[in-house]
Amino acid sequence: MQIDLRILRFDPERDKKPHWESYVVEADPKMDRILDLLHRVKWEQDGTLTFRRSCAHGVCGSDAMLINGRNRLACKVRLEQLGRKITIAPLPGLPVVKDLVVDMEGFFSKLRSVQPFLVNESVVPARERRQSAADRALIDDTTKCILCASCTSSCPSFWAKPEYVGPAAIVNAHRFIFDTRDEAADERLEILADKDGVWRCRTIFNCTDACPRGIKITQAILEVSQAIQERQV
Ligand code: SF4
Ligand code: F3S
Ligand code: FES
Numbered sequence: 001m002q003i004d005l006r007i008l009r010f011d012p013e014r015d016k017k018p019h020w021e022s023y024v025v026e027a028d029p030k031m032d033r034i035l036d037l038l039h040r041v042k043w044e045q046d047g048t049l050t051f052r053r054s055c056a057h058g059v060c061g062s063d064a065m066l067i068n069g070r071n072r073l074a075c076k077v078r079l080e081q082l083g084r085k086i087t088i089a090p091l092p093g094l095p096v097v098k099d100l101v102v103d104m105e106g107f108f109s110k111l112r113s114v115q116p117f118l119v120n121e122s123v124v125p126a127r128e129r130r131q132s133a134a135d136r137a138l139i140d141d142t143t144k145c146i147l148c149a150s151c152t153s154s155c156p157s158f159w160a161k162p163e164y165v166g167p168a169a170i171v172n173a174h175r176f177i178f179d180t181r182d183e184a185a186d187e188r189l190e191i192l193a194d195k196d197g198v199w200r201c202r203t204i205f206n207c208t209d210a211c212p213r214g215i216k217i218t219q220a221i222l223e224v225s226q227a228i229q230e231r232q233v
Contacts, residue, residue: 003027003079005037007049008089010096018096020087021046027079034067034074034088038100051100058212061148064091065100071150071210091153093162107149110165114173114191119184135180142175142220144213151207151217157200164200165192167207167217174220177227189228198225 003025010018023041035053042049053063056075063074066089068082079086094102120129145168152158152166173192177185192198198221207217 001027001029001084003037004085005041006085006087007041007099008087009049009099010090011048011098012096018089029079032079034065034072034077034079034082034086035063037079037086038074038088049100050098059146061146061212064148064150064153064212066090066092071154073148073150073212076212091149093153093155093159094149102149102153104149106162107152107166107168108147110152110169111147111172113165114169114188115184116169116172116176118176118179118182119187120181121183129181131180138178138180139175141215142171142178144215145171145175146213147172148212150210150212154206154210155201156204156206157202161196161200163196165194165197167201167221170198170201170221170224171215171217174224177224185227186231189224189231192224193228198228201225 005023005025006020007023008018009021023045025037025040027037035056038049038051051063051065051074053075054060058073058076064071065074067074067077068087071091088100090096090100090102094104094107097103147168149168152168155167158164158166170192173188176182177188201221203218205218211217
């Protein structure tokens, strides 16, 4: 089957602005994924096409892009889920480095701002810091994040106000705020109580819809907002 593929291309050394380019690619809709199409274009038609990818199995989070209008991982979307006409563009709202590669520095700096790591100053036990199954369940969902940026770059509040810390950072803060072994929840809640923190969320749900890991992002944001109110940060 032939796929009509349109890709938004941009080379900062050559182009003043992004432009669409079309490709016809032979594909098997039952077997192939979007990443296979991109490889075929790059290896057989135009070696200058630039995109990120690593694991090819939905684990590393490096190949999120806008596919037929929705943020998805190229390695996870099977062609049979789409039609014969497919458009691909870089993640919206982030600066484009080249073609489908966006600059993730702002995204990662927001992530770093919420201390996405365990803080515990007490003496390390001989084996491990134990946790009950019920306590672990509180953070089950938010531990699944692979930092693909699909959520933050699909959020209209982030487009309108790029200073907004964004859903991905809040998800990763949630993962430690509700970890019973962690001691820095109040600090994180204080950071997220800032004017560019959780209050910028308007419960639009695009983030939840975009997440390739099925994380209930909007719910996590609401839980963090509630914790801020309860602790009166
Ligand atoms: Fe990606 Fe989901 Fe993590 Fe957002 S929460 S960065 S969409 S895996
Ligand atoms: Fe944005 Fe998600 Fe909130 S799309 S407004 S962060 S629910
Ligand atoms: Fe790793 Fe797609 S290439 S998630």
